[in-house]
Amino acid sequence: MHIHDVLIIGAGPCGLAVAARLHEHTPSATFTDDEHQRYHWIRKHGRRMNIKNYRTNTDSFSKNASPDKSGHGEPSKEGKLDMLVLDADGAAWMTKWNRLFKKFGIQNLRSPMFFHVDPADRDALLGYTYEKDREKELQALPGCVGKEVSKHRKKKKRNGNGMISQTGADVGERDRKDYFTPSSSLFTAHCEEVARRYGIGSGLVQQERVQNIEYSNLECYQGSDDGSVMSEHSLSEDQKVFRVTTDKGIHLSHVVVLAVGPGNAPLIPPIHGLTSAAPHEGYCHALQLGSFPPPNMALKIERRAATSMLIVGGGLTSVQLADLAIRRGVSKVWLLMRGDVKVKYFDIELDWVGKFRNVNQASFWSADTDQERLDMFLQARNGGSITPRYRKILDAHIASGKVSLHTNTTLKSVSWSHDLRMWTSTTTTPESDLPSIDFIVFSTGMQTNINAVPFLNTIQQQYPIDCVGGFPCLNNDLMWSDDVPLFINGRLAGLRLGPGAPNLVGARAGAERIAWNVEDVLQKLGRARKENGGSDKGRDEADDNLLDYAAGRKNRFGSLVDIDSN
Numbered sequence: 001m002h003i004h005d006v007l008i009i010g011a012g013p014c015g016l017a018v019a020a021r022l023h024e025h026t027p028s029a030t031f032t033d034d035e036h037q038r039y040h041w042i043r044k045h046g047r048r049m050n051i052k053n054y055r056t057n058t059d060s061f062s063k064n065a066s067p068d069k070s071g072h073g074e075p076s077k078e079g080k081l082d083m084l085v086l087d088a089d090g091a092a093w094m095t096k097w098n099r100l101f102k103k104f105g106i107q108n109l110r111s112p113m114f115f116h117v118d119p120a121d122r123d124a125l126l127g128y129t130y131e132k133d134r135e136k137e138l139q140a141l142p143g144c145v146g147k148e149v150s151k152h153r154k155k156k157k158r159n160g161n162g163m164i165s166q167t168g169a170d171v172g173e174r175d176r177k178d179y180f181t182p183s184s185s186l187f188t189a190h191c192e193e194v195a196r197r198y199g200i201g202s203g204l205v206q207q208e209r210v211q212n213i214e215y216s217n218l219e220c221y222q223g224s225d226d227g228s229v230m231s232e233h234s235l236s237e238d239q240k241v242f243r244v245t246t247d248k249g250i251h252l253s254h255v256v257v258l259a260v261g262p263g264n265a266p267l268i269p270p271i272h273g274l275t276s277a278a279p280h281e282g283y284c285h286a287l288q289l290g291s292f293p294p295p296n297m298a299l300k301i302e303r304r305a306a307t308s309m310l311i312v313g314g315g316l317t318s319v320q321l322a323d324l325a326i327r328r329g330v331s332k333v334w335l336l337m338r339g340d341v342k343v344k345y346f347d348i349e350l351d352w353v354g355k356f357r358n359v360n361q362a363s364f365w366s367a368d369t370d371q372e373r374l375d376m377f378l379q380a381r382n383g384g385s386i387t388p389r390y391r392k393i394l395d396a397h398i399a400s401g402k403v404s405l406h407t408n409t410t411l412k413s414v415s416w417s418h419d420l421r422m423w424t425s426t427t428t429t430p431e432s433d434l435p436s437i438d439f440i441v442f443s444t445g446m447q448t449n450i451n452a453v454p455f456l457n458t459i460q461q462q463y464p465i466d467c468v469g470g471f472p473c474l475n476n477d478l479m480w481s482d483d484v485p486l487f488i489n490g491r492l493a494g495l496r497l498g499p500g501a502p503n504l505v506g507a508r509a510g511a512e513r514i515a516w517n518v519e520d521v522l523q524k525l526g527r528a529r530k531e532n533g534g535s536d537k538g539r540d541e542a543d544d545n546l547l548d549y550a551a552g553r554k555n556r557f558g559s560l561v562d563i564d565s566n
């Protein structure tokens with residue numbers, strides 16, 4: 001059986017970011033613009049031009065060396081990584097993302113322009129927008145950018161409950177260009193462009209749902225159901241590899257990257273009267289919606305009968321769905337929120353996105369314990385919130401009587417009438433006067449608990465890992481442990497990446513860290529990418545030095561000095 005170099009589970013933004021980054025030679029996320037330019041220059045022209053070594057006074061020109069034409073983002077032809085991507089939702093990148101955005105009728109992303117999956121350049125999405133002449137698809141974030149208010153001044157204006165005031169812009173005029181949100185179609189087109197540019201498009205992603213992951217010696221797999229394991233890399237029998245079992249078969253790989261989002265099933269709170277048999281014609285979780293409004297309501301809307309929908313949840317999705325329901329003919333929506341309406345530009349507080357993010361990120365990384373990190377993570381995200389734009393839309397619906405908003409209210413019990421095909425009684429705390437309801441949507445998020453992800457049971461038993469708040473305590477390389485090259489990107493890496501982990505900003509930062517370490521793991525196995533002439537020895541030393549510099553490995557300054565000796 002074939003052994004892949006890298007197997008990525010999940011073809012969402014985090015999986016795509018890792019796959020692309022593993023094919024990108026220039027690590028822009030850690031390079032400054034100048035270093036980036038210089039790196040490109042060395043890669044493109046370094047073998048054609050003389051680079052003077054000031055210590056030996058010799059030129060580095062080699063007659064035998066051929067110019068390296070592999071430019072920015074082009075995958076190396078030789079020694080290309082042997083990679084496979086599995087995704088439960090579809091045989092293409094971003095299937096789930098695209099499905100949800102279409103289902104919820106989302107026109108624009110919530111996140112700013114520098115939240116994207118392209119490893120080539122921090123400004124890649126912005127650059128792509130200009131290149132394709134699609135500036136009209138950018139939506140401004142009014143009030144977000146402007147006269148900056150320092151954290152110090154904000155602290156001075158602390159409100160009564162000790163919270164730092166969120167009013168006043170956090171982002172200076174200089175960064176205005178970043179604080180637009182791209183249209184959904186622009187973002188999708190950019191993701192497609194990333195996949196195309198790195199040659200990781202069609203054929204790489206297979207639709208398979210992963211059911212189990214093991215990491216054992218090759219000999220353990222011999223004679224098992226999947227037939228004999230052919231070791232084409234002449235691995236010894238005690239070499240450990242991953243065996244990934246899916247609903248369609250078995251795959252072996254040296255490295256596995258987990259990019260499955262929360263990994264858990266959508267969470268519907270236990271409510272008296274809800275039948276557990278899913279799917280039910282009277283309710284579902286937002287992430288499991290079929291047609292919207294659902295068939296029983298669509299029929300009534302067609303007959304011009306009055307309809308009512310109950311949406312539970314305080315995040316942006318619940319308000320987006322309320323708006324969509326009204327626009328699609330639902331007569332009235334009842335919106336139930338456990339807390340108050342929280343209004344934020346992004347899922348995380350602006351000071352984790354704007355100018356002060358480095359300060360916050362530094363204190364996150366230097367926290368003494370994972371419990372402290374978890375507290376910071378939860379505080380920065382602070383549950384569901386809506387954007388100022390959707391606050392206005394919500395207010396307009398409330399004013400027109402189409403939406404009835406109940407904050408600080410929880411759903412207690414419901415009762416379904418088979419004859420009427422409606423929820424005839426619903427009780428809440430505190431009590432609110434709800435009529436019969438046609439359909440309930442639970443926009444109540446996803447649980448994060450690594451112990452409740454069934455396909456990780458075996459690996460948990462083989463290599464137990466500590467968890468805090470349901471998040472795994474990975475090592476700093478985003479690896480399961482020093483001996484198990486199971487890398488995790490996205491939300492489940494929240495204790496290492498910070499509050500941005502569940503968002504696009506986390507996808508790119510995580511991909512950067514994972515890529516460095518995947519290369520290290522494969523190199524140790526003799527499976528490193530062979531970019532120059534198919535031999536590790538031929539690998540350009542200047543590249544290695546610059547890579548070391550960017551990764552902060554070895555002596556950073558030493559590696560810069562040595563660049564010129566090649």
Ligand SMILES: Cc1cc2nc3c(=O)[nH]c(=O)nc-3n(C[C@H](O)[C@H](O)[C@H](O)COP(=O)(O)OP(=O)(O)OC[C@H]3O[C@@H](n4cnc5c(N)ncnc54)[C@H](O)[C@@H]3O)c2cc1C
Pocket residue numbers: 009010011012013014015086087088089090095096097100101104108109110111115208209210211259260261262263317455489490491502503504505507
């Ligand atoms: C409606 C909506 C809008 C959002 N908008 C934004 C936004 O504008 N900006 C932002 O930064 N964030 C946004 N987010 C947050 C968003 O979820 C993340 O940014 C992004 O989707 C995280 O990517 P991911 O790859 O970690 O997870 P996902 O996008 O959830 O992808 C995970 C993939 O793993 C697959 N998978 C899971 N389990 C298995 C298995 N057992 N076997 C095989 N495959 C599996 C799934 O099928 C899925 O395709 C939004 C989220 C939602 C729901």
